[in-house]
Amino acid sequence: MLLFQSEEWIDKWCKRNNLKRGEVLTIQQVWELSKLWYHNRLSLEYHGRSMEEVAEVFRKAGLKSDFWYIQR
């Protein structure tokens, strides 16, 4: 995941690398996601997440598009 200063820089990078644009989050959104995703990473009890638990993290972070979810 790369850091950009504006939407224009993202479009330029996608075009130069011939890649489709993915999802763009603000730093604030990424910080909220980081707290949910990493808060217990140093715990002995953390053994990874199930797909359902991953989906719950994304839901709590307010990420609602299909981009974040595995379609069944």
Add this chain to the structure above:
Amino acid sequence: MNDTILWQTRHFVYQHFADTTHAPSVDVTAAHFNISAEEATDYYKELHNRHAFFLDLEALTIRMANPFSGIPTDFKVHANGKTYYANCAWDMLGIPAALHTDAIIEAVCTESNDTVQLEVKDGKVTNSELLVHFPLSFSHWYDDLVFT
């Protein structure tokens, strides 16, 4: 393979990153658990297979234990008097989130190559005009972890 030691190994690797900013070698982990280097290697490979961290399978070194990077990157995180490297723009915020601490982050923006500074302080992040691009949908994150 002992499941208890497996997860203790994962925990040891993460705690080692937090304490020292870098990954423990196979030999360091073997010595910590009083096991052979071959056994420690087996635990490393199993944790790699379970996506607990990402192992360079040739060098047997830990390349990523997200959010920590085992190699220098464009995302430097200064926290608790140490300097960590994060794997990506998400992980640069993941480090203060995992350590539950404030941080100063120096990061290079893609395309412009400008270095910017962010601060995490008292649970808030500054420089909120910056953007993070996620090129791949979640279902493809583990196809190529380095690209992701």
